Amino acid sequence: MPRLMLTDEHWSKLRTILLEDRVYDKPEHRQTMEGILYRMRVGCPWQDLPDTFGLWNTIFRRFLLWTRKGILQRLFKKLISEPDFEWIFIDGSIVKAHQHSAGASSKYDEAIGKSKGGNTSKIHLAVDSYGLPIEFTITGGQPHDSKAAKPLIDMLPYANYIIADKGYDSEAIREQVRGRNSIPNIPRKSNSKVGNDDIDWCLYKYRHLVENTFEKLKKYRAIATRYDKLKANYESMVALACIMCWLPM
Incomplete structure (x- = not known):
């Protein structure tokens, strides 16, 4: 059994x-x-x-x-109970696409990117102050995190702070966050002339919460490696992994 x-x-x-x-x-x-x-x-x-x-x-x-x-996606959203939106953490994580995931007979973008490392997809994830998933998007592995940030941020509810790493160092992203009446807590890169005097480093240390959530999702092998040919099918698998994070709550 x-x-x-x-x-x-x-x-x-x-x-x-x-x-x-x-x-x-x-x-x-x-x-x-x-x-x-x-x-x-x-x-x-x-x-x-x-x-x-x-x-x-x-x-x-x-x-x-x-x-x-869209039933599994709605299951995920309906299981979100009493989230804490004081802080929202965002990040992206590469997923290796298995050779069986390639070759879908589809006219749509199935979110599989081709690079020197082979076929990859990327999960762009947002978690609340408890480190529980609240939104995600799937893209091919080649887009930079900052390029995929806009649609993810547009999906988010209001939060006091939106926290991300240097990969999201972009004034356009900061303006988008401020336009939602939230405070961006995103460090600037080492070659920046502006500096990081405005960063709350104590709050930034809690960014490990989104990394911990990726670890929880990727303990499932069909999440850590993409086997699904269709983007929609892989999104359902990721939604199901998010469901398993919320079920014990």
Whole structure:
């Protein structure tokens, strides 16, 4: 029997939200969710899912359906309970794209970048003052963090401070943050002529919270390495990993 990830309490939370989202209450949904979680944890091909969870094709088709309808994304958002938006930390992390993730028959950008290091994607993540995920975007691995910051910041709720590392050293980003009536706490690079007199270094030390969250997400092998051909499918996997961060709360 494979190790399961959902306790009765956790499933009760998910089941309630699924019912609110008009997902028909089928008895096999819990095992289907466990099958999707198993694949996220071990990173195996869908065809190699243990029979304990049911037919692999049934689980895969259910995952595709929930992805197309945005159900896993909404699950993530609805599980966000009593977040602390006094501080918001943002950062990006590279993910190696497995060779099986390439070659999708799609006319859309599937967020896989090509470079000397091979195929990569990047997760751009925002966490609250507790270090819990609140928003994320997926891009190819080649864009610089500062280039991908604008859409992520636009998605964020109001916060007193938005904290990021030197990779986000851009006056355009600072102006965007100030335009939201928030205070940017972003160090300038060593060659800057302005200096860092305005930086709250004590607050900046808490930036490890977003790094810790990346560690929690990447303990799942299907997050640490991208196996999904479609961007939407990988986004659903990342949303599911974020769900697992919020379920115990």
